[in-house]
Amino acid sequence: MSECCCANKTSDLSLLDDVMEKYASVEGSLITILQHAQEIYGYLPIDVIYYVAGRTGNSPAKVMGVATFYTQFRLQPVGKHLIMLCKGTACHVNGANSIEKAICEELKIKDGGTTEDGLFTLKTVACLGCCSLSPVMMIGEETYGSLTPAKAVEILGDIRAKEAAQ
Amino acid sequence: MMKAIVGEGSCGLAAGAGKVYAALEARNTGKYEMGVTGCIGMCFLEPIVDIYEGKELKQRLVRVTEGDAEDIAAAMESGDLSGVERLFIQDEDADFLNQQTRIALRHCGLIDPTSIDAYIEEGGYEAIRKVLTTMTPEEVIEEIKISGLAGRGGAGFPTWFKWNACRQAAGEPKYLICNADEGDPGAFMDRAVIESDPHNLIEGMLVGAYAIGAAEMVVYVRAEYPLAIVRLEKAIAQAREKGFLGENIMGTGFSCDMRIKAGAGAFVCGEETALIASLEGKRGMPRLKPPFPANSGYNLKPSNINNVETYANVAWIMTNGGAAFSAMGTENSKGTKVFALTGKVKRGGLVEIPMGKTLRDVIFGIGGGIREDKEFKAVQMGGPSGGCIPASLLDTVIDYKALAATGAIMGSGGMVVMDSSTCMVEMTRFFLNFTTNESCGKCVPCRLGTKRMHEILTRIVSGEGKEGDIELLEELCLAIKDGALCGLGQTAPNPVLTTIRYFRDEYEEHIKNKKCPAKECTELLQYRIVEDACKGCTACARKCPVQCISGEAKKPHVIDQSKCIKCGNCIATCRFDAIVVE
Structure with a gap:
């Protein structure tokens, strides 16, 4: 195991103590544990996967299987602002593709990518459920509706400006 | 004193309802009251502020912005709303609601979803009281059978049959599960019910739990619906406190508790055996049926799974009787159905209508037809499991069998309207x-x-x-x-x-012919400059990322088709409409 590059990761596993105490021995809690872990670390570092496996009595393969099955889980860190661009049916019909193009051009990244400065990660998602405001994106907890390519770029610019001011 | 109720469903909040609320609250010097409600379903008019005087709705203000807060505050203080007449809802927009019959959505946008008292005031938890004190589980199932209620998640399986099978199944404990993994892109009915009327879901599930003999209820909600999870959590805590959940409910000896399980994003988890696997903490993979979940479901115990909207009808049926529900609808499909009307329609939002209305009634009657009065092309129903219904079948009635005959399905209720620009x-x-x-x-x-x-x-x-x-x-x-x-x-x-x-x-x-009639498939398009219209301003040439536009200043330009990447920048730049797509 020690030759494996994953072993080099050193996350602070004590952050998971509360979660483990509550769920480690409750059967069927694997997804819940991973959700909490992702909230803590921002993603699922590989050593956390091993740790969760050990504590819950699952094989690392099983935990990895669950982590890769669900779209919510990330195995890589994301930028400071996660852009979730909706590509559901209503957004598709109302031009989500042109929004994606504009964002990709503006940030010079592709779907799933993170900007060099680590500020933005773009992720397209199936449906945010705000169909009547389509096309829609969410950045963090904030939802932006009735987008146009220009409006999307403007929103990104505003966030950038705010970050620069800080 | 007047009261401003702000619609704070996810759509409303996305449109800025939170800021409107904050702005009104900031100006409140005790001369008016404030409150929130869920989603009224008129998403095209969000943010919406309802002005009440006592119990009476005085006026519905629409498309409100933060900037309107000052005028609204002044109007409410003076009791004269004429100062904000510009925000009054138009009669034709109000018609959107008037043409509906609301059962599953009966409280949505009318009561405060964060208050159990608001629900109780509307007769809430009376249905479960009636069920627990005067009916046997068999009688409950019989009443649901009379109502003709069928699964609103898409398949349309008779609810009473599932409940009965689970009741008859051997094994303890039994579980009652709610499928709120609304993964169908283009549908948001379930989210609206949970966000706007969570106690109605709890009450409907309690009736089901009593009917099948369940000791525990689980709601599987998509993680993408954070507000729904927060509101439902709060509602569960309130219901527990009032004794509607937990041990010995209302002193009847019936005990049942409820918990939420947040999904992690997988469309397949809407399938019931996959949902069960996910509840058990595994990859959400479906398995062959039988055995059906009614016999061997969650933790291999008898389990009943219904959709949010199905449960949302149950309390109403118990209060008003199964016959009142089955009086609405068609031979095969009883009651009402909620649709999420979106796409290229003028008035999009949540629509609940009795079965038996036509697609035309919904899209043109309630939805007001197509935006910019373009031509209607098709409506997509049932999402990735459904199909596209063309204009020639607009008079198809909303009924499980009639819709299936078109090749589409009733589905969970996503209705995405498309015009001639959709390929x-x-x-x-x-x-x-x-x-x-x-x-x-x-x-x-x-x-x-x-x-x-x-x-x-x-x-x-x-x-x-x-x-x-x-x-x-x-x-x-x-x-x-x-x-x-x-x-x-x-x-x-x-x-x-x-x-x-x-x-x-x-x-x-x-x-x-390598042509896209809707002009949507970029690789099949050709951008061309109309010689007579081009002023030679060179704006397009400067915007072209691949320098494929050439020409002298003040003379018509041309596009080199072999280099053009069809990005559309030129057409967006041209001020003289001199570029056409073919």
């Missing part, structure tokens, strides 16, 4: 892209079949379609329908089959 082949490719990504990979027909169909469709929209592609798609569709393990795979061919059935000519245009 049906590209639309189909979009759905297959979705099902390819969401296929769990367990069975070959779905895992590989959807991928192959997606490849063929991608080829067609990029101008590389071949003679025989349509027939090959049809062959694949039938094989996947027959061979796939679960509902996801079995229904994945529906978008392909319906678009080939109704829009075969569009496929042929793409394949034979």
Whole structure:
């Protein structure tokens, strides 16, 4: 195991103590544990996967299987602002593709990518459920509706400006 | 004193309702009251502020912005609303609600979803009281049978039958599960119910739990609905405190508790056996049925799974009687159905109507027709499992059988309207892209079949379609329908089959003539500068990322078709409408 590059990761596993105490021995809690872990670390570092496996009595393969099955889980860190661009049916019909193009051009990244400065990660998602405001994106907890390519770029610019001011 | 109620569903908040509320609150010097409600369903008018005087709705203000807060505050203080007349809802927009019959959504947008007292005031928790104190579980199931209530998640299976099977099944404990994994892109009915009237869901589930003899209830909610989870958590805590959940409910000896399980994002988890696997903390992969969940479900115990909207009808049925519910609708489909009307329609939002109305009633009557009065082309129903219904079938009645006959399905209620600018082949490719990504990979027909169909469709929209592609798609569709393990795979061919059935000519245009009639498939388009209209301003040439536009200043320019990447920058830049797409 020690030759494996994953072993080099050193996350602070004590952050998971509360979660483990509550769920480690409750059967069927694997997804819940991973959700909490992702909230803590921002993603699922590989050593956390091993740790969760050990504590819950699952094989690392099983935990990895669950982590890769669900779209919510990330195995890589994301930028400071996660852009979730909706590509559901209503957004598709109302031009989500042109929004994606504009964002990709503006940030010079592709779907799933993170900007060099680590500020933005773009992720397209199936449906945010705000169909009547389509096309829609969410950045963090904030939802932006009735987008146009220009409006999307403007929103990104505003966030950038705010970050620069800080 | 007047009271301002701000609609704070997810749509409203996305449109800025939170800021409007904060702005009104900041100006409140005790001369008016404030409150929140859930989603009224008129998403096209958000943010909405209802002004009440006592119990009476004085005026509904629409498309309110923070900037209007000052005027609204002044109007409420003076008791004279004429100062904000510009925000009054128009009669034709108000018609959106007047044409509906609301049962599942009966409290949505009217009561405060964060207050159990608001629900109780509207007669809430009386249905469960009646059930627990005067009815046997068998009588409850009989009443649901009389109502004709069928599963609103899409398949339309009779609810009483499921409940009865679970009641009869041997094994303890039994579980009652709510499927709130609303993964169908284009649908948000379940989210609205949970966000706007969570106690109605709890009460409906309690009735079901009593009927099947369940000791625990679980709501499986998609993680993408954070507000729904927060509101439901709060509602559960309130219900527990009031003794509607937990041990010995209302002193009747019946005990049942409820918890939420947040999903982690997988469309296939809408399938009940996959949902159960996910609840157990595993990969959400479906399995063969039988055994059915009624006999061997969650933790291998008898389990009953229904959709949010199904449960949302139950308390009403118990209060008003099954016959009142079955009095609405058609021979095969009873009661009402909620639709999420979106796409190129003028008035989009949540629509609840009795079964038996036509698609035309919904899209043109309630929805007000197509934006910019363009031509209606098709309506997509049932999402990735459903199909596209063309204009010629607009008078199809909303009924499980009638919709299935078109090749589409009732589905969970997503209704996405498309006009002439939507390419049906590209639309189909979009759905297959979705099902390819969401296929769990367990069975070959779905895992590989959807991928192959997606490849063929991608080829067609990029101008590389071949003679025989349509027939090959049809062959694949039938094989996947027959061979796939679960509902996801079995229904994945529906978008392909319906678009080939109704829009075969569009496929042929793409394949034979390499043209996209809707002008959506960029690789089949040609941008051309109209010589007479071009002023030679050079704006387009400067915007072109590949420098394929050339010409002298003040003289007509030309586009080098061999270099053009069809990005559309030039057309967006031109101020003289001198560039056309063909």
